[in-house]
Amino acid sequence: MWDYTEKVKEHFFNPRNTGVLEEANGVGDVGSIQCGDALRLMLKVEPETEIILDAKFQTFGCGSAIASSSALTELVKGKTLDEALTISNQDIAAYLDGLPPEKMHCSVMGREALQAAIANYRGEEWKDDHEEGELICKCYAIDSALIESVVRENSLTTLEQVTHYTKAGGACASCHEKIEEVLQRTLAAQCSAPAVKPAEKPEPAPAAASAEKPKLTNLQRMRKIEEIIESVRPMLQRDHGDIEIVDIVGKNIYVNLKGACMGCALEAATLGSIQQKLFEDLGEYVRLLPASQLEMAH
Amino acid sequence: MTPIYLDNNATTACDPAVVAAMLPFFTEQFGNASSIHSFGNQVGLAIKAARSQIQALLGAEHDSEIIFTSGGTESDNTAILSALKAQPDRKTIITTKVEHPAVLAFCDRLEKEGYVVHKLGVDGRGRLDLDEYRSLLNDRVAIVSVMWANNETGTIFPVEEMAEIAHARGIQFHTDAVQAVGKIPIDLKRSKIDMLSLSGHKLHGPKGIGVLYLRRGTRYRALFHGGQQERGRRPGTENSTGIIGLGKASELVMQHFSTENQEVRYLRDKLEKGILAQVPRAFPTGDLNNRLPNTSSIAFEFVEGEGILLLLNKLGIAASSGSACTSGSLEPSHVMRAMGIPYTAAHGTIRFSLSRYNTLEEVERVIEAVPPIITQLRKISPYWNEATNSPAAQAFAPAYA
Numbered sequence: 001m002w003d004y005t006e007k008v009k010e011h012f013f014n015p016r017n018t019g020v021l022e023e024a025n026g027v028g029d030v031g032s033i034q035c036g037d038a039l040r041l042m043l044k045v046e047p048e049t050e051i052i053l054d055a056k057f058q059t060f061g062c063g064s065a066i067a068s069s070s071a072l073t074e075l076v077k078g079k080t081l082d083e084a085l086t087i088s089n090q091d092i093a094a095y096l097d098g099l100p101p102e103k104m105h106c107s108v109m110g111r112e113a114l115q116a117a118i119a120n121y122r123g124e125e126w127k128d129d130h131e132e133g134e135l136i137c138k139c140y141a142i143d144s145a146l147i148e149s150v151v152r153e154n155s156l157t158t159l160e161q162v163t164h165y166t167k168a169g170g171a172c173a174s175c176h177e178k179i180e181e182v183l184q185r186t187l188a189a190q191c192s193a194p195a196v197k198p199a200e201k202p203e204p205a206p207a208a209a210s211a212e213k214p215k216l217t218n219l220q221r222m223r224k225i226e227e228i229i230e231s232v233r234p235m236l237q238r239d240h241g242d243i244e245i246v247d248i249v250g251k252n253i254y255v256n257l258k259g260a261c262m263g264c265a266l267e268a269a270t271l272g273s274i275q276q277k278l279f280e281d282l283g284e285y286v287r288l289l290p291a292s293q294l295e296m297a298h
Numbered sequence: 299m300t301p302i303y304l305d306n307n308a309t310t311a312c313d314p315a316v317v318a319a320m321l322p323f324f325t326e327q328f329g330n331a332s333s334i335h336s337f338g339n340q341v342g343l344a345i346k347a348a349r350s351q352i353q354a355l356l357g358a359e360h361d362s363e364i365i366f367t368s369g370g371t372e373s374d375n376t377a378i379l380s381a382l383k384a385q386p387d388r389k390t391i392i393t394t395k396v397e398h399p400a401v402l403a404f405c406d407r408l409e410k411e412g413y414v415v416h417k418l419g420v421d422g423r424g425r426l427d428l429d430e431y432r433s434l435l436n437d438r439v440a441i442v443s444v445m446w447a448n449n450e451t452g453t454i455f456p457v458e459e460m461a462e463i464a465h466a467r468g469i470q471f472h473t474d475a476v477q478a479v480g481k482i483p484i485d486l487k488r489s490k491i492d493m494l495s496l497s498g499h500k501l502h503g504p505k506g507i508g509v510l511y512l513r514r515g516t517r518y519r520a521l522f523h524g525g526q527q528e529r530g531r532r533p534g535t536e537n538s539t540g541i542i543g544l545g546k547a548s549e550l551v552m553q554h555f556s557t558e559n560q561e562v563r564y565l566r567d568k569l570e571k572g573i574l575a576q577v578p579r580a581f582p583t584g585d586l587n588n589r590l591p592n593t594s595s596i597a598f599e600f601v602e603g604e605g606i607l608l609l610l611n612k613l614g615i616a617a618s619s620g621s622a623c624t625s626g627s628l629e630p631s632h633v634m635r636a637m638g639i640p641y642t643a644a645h646g647t648i649r650f651s652l653s654r655y656n657t658l659e660e661v662e663r664v665i666e667a668v669p670p671i672i673t674q675l676r677k678i679s680p681y682w683n684e685a686t687n688s689p690a691a692q693a694f695a696p697a698y699a
């Protein structure tokens with residue numbers, strides 16, 4: 001099961017300050033739809049000094065949700081409201097000697113309950129503004145909601161940029177595929193399929209070069225095709241797409257178009273312009289076809 | 299305090315007789331089954347024997363219909379992918395919302411690659427609607443994949459009937475029988491099932507070994523390519539110890555078939571009734587009249603599963619939860635959600651899954667242990683009113699993030 005610290009286990013098995021606080025004058029009810037956890041925090045605040053005299057909680061949730069709630073009540077007791085408001089979710093997690101990344105949201109829920117209870121005491125309306133998404137990077141506890149907003153705000157387009165801005169994917173790297181999915185999803189709205197620009201002008205071929213081109217061996221030809229495809233990949237990748245060769249059968253080159261290019265109205269156009277480049281560089285007529293047609297051919 | 303293991307749908311203890319059957323093939327007969335020298339000349343025979351033990355367990359017509367794989371996940375993936383590759387003009391898959399991730403996650407991936415996936419829904423008891431099923435069959439469907447029994451609730455699906463229906467329409471039918479094998483009677487030669495997955499570690503065999511049953515004549519494309527092992531349908535040097543262990547486990551599971559259906563069922567029923575008699579606001583989930591004899595899934599309302607498991611674990615009792623918080627994902631079980639179980643109950647679902655190794659004393663200990671744990675957790679649940687021992691009068695409705 002989870003790798004809980006001794007402190008978490010201790011607060012789960014013997015939670016402090018549980019139950020209903022009859023004299024509460026500030027109550028915060030919050031929940032996380034993601035995990036289905038819910039927490040009611042009850043505070044007894046001394047009006048003159050705004051000191052939290054007592055705190056109790058009731059929690060519906062997993063072991064770490066209960067432990068986080070218990071830790072929260074211990075942390076706030078004796079503090080003034082303003083002092084209490086400086087407690088961050090990291091403070092709650094640190095009090096417990098850390099939480100597994102999947103469970104960091106339990107500490108976030110604790111902090112929100114505190115804000116809600118204080119708002120309730122002050123007669124203010126509390127609105128939760130944080131969004132929760134699927135946990136993507138377990139090493140740094142980064143969820144999809146954070147990645148999406150950072151991508152939008154900073155116009156990020158590559159995995160490397162996401163790692164640079166959020167740290168997501170920067171350690172064990174096993175979430176790279178998921179990050180790419182979030183990236184694609186976020187950018188899908190502006191589906192700018194990569195029209196392959198004639199990037200660098202090809203070296204002007206010496207006159208009649210193609211006529212003199214020595215005939216390539218099969219292997220040389222395959223290598224050459226690979227080389228050409230490799231050379232257009234960075235362009236596609238810049239637009240969140242990619243291409244890979246699946247098979248070469250005579251004049252037919254079967255490829256997989258991936259990412260933003262796939263299924264786009266511009267898929268055909270993309271293939272068309274890569275095919276053009278292949279003719280030119282290879283000096284022979286070839287057809288570039290989606291790999292799905294290879295299955296049909298078999 | 300000896301520990302009590304009630305998590306047999308997750309995995310089972312390897313039978314000591316299985317271990318004994320495997321050992322010589324680690325140390326003495328370690329040779330490659332394809333070699334002719336004396337280090338391996340018994341291996342081929344032993345694999346052949348294992349193959350016929352499994353043939354007998356499944357009631358397969360030919361032993362060549364048994365293909366050894368690395369387990370349930372590989373068999374499930376292979377079956378589905380094979381059907382798509384072997385029939386490239388058919389791009390639709392029909393499955394259910396309550397499959398194991400070995401089918402569901404793979405179908406989600408295939409969907410991203412452009413295939414069409416229909417997931418049949420279930421009713422509150424986890425049952426499929428066969429009319430909906432019939433209405434989805436057409437000649438674009440490459441394969442139907444429906445589990446024989448559900449791993450969370452034990453609910454049994456009418457796969458033999460569904461296979462007949464698919465067969466009549468010329469559609470391949472696969473069933474994930476990982477939980478069903480050894481617990482319900484299976485006689486494949488009398489069915490129209492084309493492919494079936496089973497996994498060694500669910501039947502007191504070793505882990506990392508499984509079978510894909512492939513009916514003779516079914517169009518097939520291998521997942522891997524390499525040597526001629528398994529007639530080229532699943533190349534790679536045989537996991538000979540695993541295969542031999544699985545063969546032995548299959549033989550034992552056939553011998554214990556009635557134990558599983560009588561004694562284990564009796565213990566399961568006793569456990570379930572014992573707990574439900576003492577805990578208010580708790581209910582069993584799934585199709586109670588049509589489920590595996592060893593499985594009980596109980597939803598405890600207004601408490602969360604992980605807390606229950608941690609407290610049970612402290613008492614040496616191992617069970618599992620369909621709840622979000624133990625599985626690594628935060629979502630409550632897709633099976634509970636498909637049955638429309640409300641969040642506050644879905645999160646508190648505990649699965650007790652027994653085996654032939656459990657005893658009456660163990661069951662009695664668990665019946666005693668569970669009620670105080672639920673009381674203790676409800677005491678601190680905002681949805682519960684301790685004074686009245688019932689749900690809070692004023693429904694708790696938090697601001698959701």
Ligand SMILES: Cc1ncc(COP(=O)(O)O)c(C=O)c1O
Pocket residue numbers: 307308368369370371372374398400445447448449474476477497498499506508
């Ligand atoms: C219904 C079902 N299918 C597939 C699997 C996966 O089997 P394996 O662990 O052998 O890959 C399991 C077990 O986890 C299961 O319960």
